[in-house]
Every structure is written in C-alpha cells, then in structure tokens.
Amino acid sequence: MHNQKPSCGSLAASKLFHSSKEPPLFFIMMRFNIKVALLMISILGFFTMFVMWSLCGDKHFRELGGQLVKSRDSISSEEIDCFINNEYVIGCRKEGDDVFLPFSFLRKYFEIYGKLVNLDGVERFEWSHNSYNKIYYPKGRYDPRGVFMYFENYNVEMRDRVKYVSAIEGVPISTQWGSHGYFYATQIAQFGLSHYSKNLTDPEPRRKVIEDSYKNQAKWIVTSDSFLDRIFDSNVSSNVMKFRTGDHISDIIYLKMDHVLDFVMNVDLMLGGNSCLSVVLQNREKGDIYNLHYISTDVTIKVQENNIYHGIGNTQEWKTLTRDLIVDLDKGLNILREKSKHKRVPRSKLKITGISLFGYGLVSNLTLSTSEHIQNFYNAAEWFVRYQDDNGGWPIPVRRHLANGFSDLQPGWYSSMGQGHALSVLARAYYHSGRDTRYLKAAIAGLKPFTVPSSKGGVLTTFMNKYSWYEEYPTSPPSFVLNGFIYSLLGLYDLMKIAPSGQADLAEELFNDGVYSLKNMITLFDMGSVTSYDLRHFTLSIAPNLARWDYHATHINQLLLLGKIMEEPLFTQTAERWRGYMNGKRAPHN
Ligand SMILES: *[C@@H]1O[C@H](CO)[C@@H](O)[C@H](O)[C@H]1NC(C)=O
Ligand SMILES: *[C@@H]1O[C@H](CO)[C@@H](O)[C@H](O)[C@H]1NC(C)=O
Ligand SMILES: *[C@@H]1O[C@H](CO)[C@@H](O)[C@H](O)[C@H]1NC(C)=O
Numbered sequence: 001m002h003n004q005k006p007s008c009g010s011l012a013a014s015k016l017f018h019s020s021k022e023p024p025l026f027f028i029m030m031r032f033n034i035k036v037a038l039l040m041i042s043i044l045g046f047f048t049m050f051v052m053w054s055l056c057g058d059k060h061f062r063e064l065g066g067q068l069v070k071s072r073d074s075i076s077s078e079e080i081d082c083f084i085n086n087e088y089v090i091g092c093r094k095e096g097d098d099v100f101l102p103f104s105f106l107r108k109y110f111e112i113y114g115k116l117v118n119l120d121g122v123e124r125f126e127w128s129h130n131s132y133n134k135i136y137y138p139k140g141r142y143d144p145r146g147v148f149m150y151f152e153n154y155n156v157e158m159r160d161r162v163k164y165v166s167a168i169e170g171v172p173i174s175t176q177w178g179s180h181g182y183f184y185a186t187q188i189a190q191f192g193l194s195h196y197s198k199n200l201t202d203p204e205p206r207r208k209v210i211e212d213s214y215k216n217q218a219k220w221i222v223t224s225d226s227f228l229d230r231i232f233d234s235n236v237s238s239n240v241m242k243f244r245t246g247d248h249i250s251d252i253i254y255l256k257m258d259h260v261l262d263f264v265m266n267v268d269l270m271l272g273g274n275s276c277l278s279v280v281l282q283n284r285e286k287g288d289i290y291n292l293h294y295i296s297t298d299v300t301i302k303v304q305e306n307n308i309y310h311g312i313g314n315t316q317e318w319k320t321l322t323r324d325l326i327v328d329l330d331k332g333l334n335i336l337r338e339k340s341k342h343k344r345v346p347r348s349k350l351k352i353t354g355i356s357l358f359g360y361g362l363v364s365n366l367t368l369s370t371s372e373h374i375q376n377f378y379n380a381a382e383w384f385v386r387y388q389d390d391n392g393g394w395p396i397p398v399r400r401h402l403a404n405g406f407s408d409l410q411p412g413w414y415s416s417m418g419q420g421h422a423l424s425v426l427a428r429a430y431y432h433s434g435r436d437t438r439y440l441k442a443a444i445a446g447l448k449p450f451t452v453p454s455s456k457g458g459v460l461t462t463f464m465n466k467y468s469w470y471e472e473y474p475t476s477p478p479s480f481v482l483n484g485f486i487y488s489l490l491g492l493y494d495l496m497k498i499a500p501s502g503q504a505d506l507a508e509e510l511f512n513d514g515v516y517s518l519k520n521m522i523t524l525f526d527m528g529s530v531t532s533y534d535l536r537h538f539t540l541s542i543a544p545n546l547a548r549w550d551y552h553a554t555h556i557n558q559l560l561l562l563g564k565i566m567e568e569p570l571f572t573q574t575a576e577r578w579r580g581y582m583n584g585k586r587a588p589h590n
Helices: 010-016 034-048 058-070 103-110 185-201 325-336 373-386 416-432 437-445 482-498 505-525 549-566 569-582
Strands: 050-053 077-084 088-095 098-102 113-119 122-128 162-165 172-174 207-211 227-233 238-244 253-259 264-271 276-283 289-295 301-304 307-311 319-324 350-358 360-369 460-463 467-470
Touching: 077 098, 098 103, 103 113, 162 325, 172 185, 185 373, 185 416, 207 253, 264 276, 276 325, 289 319, 289 325, 301 325, 307 325, 319 325, 319 373, 325 350, 350 360, 373 416, 373 437, 416 437, 416 467, 416 482, 467 482, 467 505, 482 505, 482 549, 505 549, 505 569, 549 569
Parallel strands: 289 307
Antiparallel strands: 050 098, 077 088, 088 098, 113 122, 162 172, 207 360, 227 238, 238 360, 253 350, 264 319, 264 360, 276 289, 276 350, 301 307, 460 467
C-alpha cells in the first residue's frame, strides 16, 4: 500500500457538508452488550444473591426453599465461615441446618451462569449451566443448494475481528490472526454463506431506485463549472449518467436526500482517476455528520475525522459497488478510535442526507435497499475464483500459533475449514448461476490440498496411521480440531451433491473417508461433561483443550446435521448426550 493521501472529496466535503471538526464521541448504545449484562449479573449476584448449597436431594431442596420464603424471618440466620477444600475461607450464611453460599462464589467455582429476572414485578433467579444455548435442530432435509447450516443467523461483517469490508473485492478483511488485516478464506466464505442463506430466509428487500437515467432521474444540483448528462452507453447497453466536476474545489454534483431505514447502496459505476461518489450520513439526534467516500484508488481504507474513504480500485472499468453503509460507518469509526472503542451508532438514529459526485465518470442503477445478499454472496464466490493458487488452495497469509508444542503455521498455509467452506460457496454459486463452470472448476481444484499430507503443505493427516483427517490447522504434530474437520466434510458433501455426476468423484471419496474417521473417533472428543476442541491431549500428551460452550454447541449442531444427512444414529445419539452436558448432565461414573 502506498501512503498516498486520498484527496477526492476531502476538500469538497469540508466545504459543502459542514463537516464537524470534532469527532463525535458520545453515542447512545442501543444493543444490550452481553459482557455488560454478565458484569451486572455478577455485581447483583455479589451483593444480593445467596443460593442454597444443597447437601440433600432435589426434592428436599424444593421443600426447604418453599419454607424459606414463607418463614424467612422466623429462621435465624448467622454468618459462618466456609472452608473451601481446606484451601481458603469465604463468608457463608447458616439458616437452620442449611448453609448458603454466595452465588458470586458458585458462579466462579463451577463456571455457571445466573441472573435475577423480574417478571411482572416478581423477582426470581434463573440458573443456567451454560452461557450459550443455541442448539439448532435441522429443520428439514439438508439441501446443498439451500441454507448453509444455520448461517442465516450470522452477521459476519459486523464481527469485531472484521476490520472492514474491502470496496475493491467486496469481501471482509480479517484481523483474527494478524492486526494489519488480511483476506482470510474461512471468514470470506462465512460472509458468502451467511448472505446466501439470508437471501433464502429474509423477507424481500425494499429497494428504492435513486437514479437509473431512465424512469428514475434524480434532481442533482450541478455547479456552474460542472457537467452532467444522461446518455445511452452502447458498451453496457443501458442508460447511464455521465458527469464531470469543474477544477475548483467547490465544484461538485450533489443530490440532497432525506432517506432512512434502508442503508445498503448498490451502484454500477466507472470512475475516472481520483474521482469519487460520496454519501453523507447524519445522526438524527446529535446532528453529527459522516462522509463515506468511495474513491477510485487502490488505497483500501483511510479515515480522517468524520471522513471515511474506501478505495474501490483504480481500474477505470465498470464495476458494481455494493455497500452496507452502516457497516462502513461502524468500521470507519472503529479504525478512527482504535484505542478507545467507539460505540455503535444505531441504524434507527441515522439518515442519508446527500450523495455527491466528484471528478469524472459514469454512474448507473443507483439504489438503496434493505439488503443485497446475492451481490455479497457473489463477491465472495468471485474472490475464491480470482485468488485460488496453483495448488488449488486459498493460502492464509499470516503466521498462526495454535499452542505451545505445535509448530507454528507459516504464512501461506491452507486450512481444511477454509477449503471446505470455499467448496460450499462455490458449489452454491455453480448451482445459483445456472451452472457457470468457472465456479465448478475452482471447487474441483480446491480438493487438491485434501489429498496432500499436512507435512507437505496440504491439510491431510491420519490418526494412528489409520483414519484420514482434514486439518483446520495443519500443525506438526497434528491437532485434530473437530469443528473445522466437520465443516470441511460439509463442503465436500455440498460439492459431491451439486457437481454433475462423474466430475467430483474425489469429493465423494474424501467425504466417505472423513465420515468413516469421524465415526471411529468422535467419542475421543467426549470428556464426560464437556467436549474437547481438538486432540492435543493425545498428540501433545497434555491436558485436554476443553471447548467453550459456543464451540461445544457448534459440535452438537454439526453432529445433528451430519447425523441427519447420513442417517447415522451414532452422530445423533452423541449430539443428544452432549446436549445434556450443557444442562449439567454428566457421563456416569464407576
Ligand atoms: C434473493 O435473490 C434473488 C436473486 O437470486 C432476488 O431476486 C431476491 O430478491 C433475493 N431475496 C432476498 C431476500 O435477498
Ligand atoms: C465504450 O468503450 C470504448 C472503449 O473502451 C470507449 O472508447 C467509448 O468511449 C465507450 N463508450 C461510451 C459511451 O462510454
Ligand atoms: C443497470 O441495470 C440494468 C438492469 O438490471 C442492466 O441491464 C444494466 O446493464 C445496468 N447498467 C450498468 C451500467 O451496469
């Protein structure tokens, strides 16, 4: 990246858009942040909650509990020391024969969750064994042309580890394993799959055509030295708007607007050098103004005060630009205030007050809509076609340190999860595009790393020299990460079902091998009350790496789906047992 300073719009913006010099610091937060919620619960818990430490059975507990509420005053309560494993002491309370421990203690000790809930003025306490409760039972038969797992619930681009969405490629830039930001195949695929899925589950978007140089012609304000015309462009067989602004910084083409609710912009455009299309957003409550500039440069993102610049590339070719303006604003403000995390400006507080053009170029089909899921999906699919390397892989350009004892993955490694997810994207693109073979070819080439041992740069390893395994992180020694492996199986399945018969036999072979391994290995991940994320306890001879609840839930969701696809009771039964672990059930002991 050059350090070239974007010039387009910055001058114009400060002239015409009354850009405030001070960055708006205070926003009202609408979304209830889970971390805040947990913090509040723990504070509440600390001061007010005492939960019975039941030495007796469940029934007894309930009876005592009932009695307790009724005759609280009549039972004397006294402070008492509780010795915890003879290691330390905490303050408890004794009432009759029962002892009560503070929930704040139990919460940490058992890693459980709980909160006070007020229902119609009646307060109660809700205890939960897990922090994460989203188990998705497959609704119908899994269809590789349909929704991917439950990804319609995902909003990948709003995740914190997405730095921004590239306006050149139309796909997210990750900071997950490297803070400078890079293209991460796994994340790009998830972005594509979530939009594909939402296209099938969301209501039809509202779409407002702002300018198509045909039936919809907007009232652009054109300063005296600027020029705007609507012509038929035979190159694209459609009407387009041709524009050029004058040399003076105040020369601009401007459309005043008052648009709320729908913030996804879609536009076909071809911009000359250093030209741009800018959108002005305003916080309706505070009045703060933000300018989003889409500028013909290769500098991907730049933020100065309330101006956020996205380079769209400098190719001077027609391009369809699809931007979620809310995401662009949010990511821009995030970059501006990296050190003091900004609060999100809620969608309901924003409006679009104007769109302007600067420089010269052609513009057509300018629309604002609720969503443009299919455009986003194809941006991801195109990225996979464009950036596949000669090994059929989508190399990950950052070093990855999984854990001590494993070799670091050097920049350029492949992930079975990235490869598998890519197959799920490309198979769907092949189907959805009416069999565009570019997508099929890329998907088939994407199988290659599955056949190359991880020691030789692929993703294949074997367990005990017997069971094939596709490594999300192809470490030495192998790590056997479960969720990435199952995602890769789903990718293989999608491709083998969608490819014309005979063309993806390798996908079927790899899938069957993988399912065979999973059947024989799945219970190795069962820790009796939780699951393990990988098999490092075996390959590194160390403590198991227990899966957090959200990963545990992912394991369950994946097994439920695979169990249904394969009609394999082992997967379904295992998933059910693991679901029980989320509610505190445990495997029996001897
Ligand atoms: C889904 O995509 C189709 C084009 O394939 C489009 O016509 C439709 O409006 C989209 N629906 C949603 C909800 O995105
Ligand atoms: C069509 O493309 C050609 C070659 O790129 C260019 O010279 C011509 O100006 C274009 N026509 C219009 C109307 O833009
Ligand atoms: C504008 O949209 C129409 C209808 O979808 C399409 O035929 C035309 O090619 C588009 N214009 C440009 C410049 O892409």
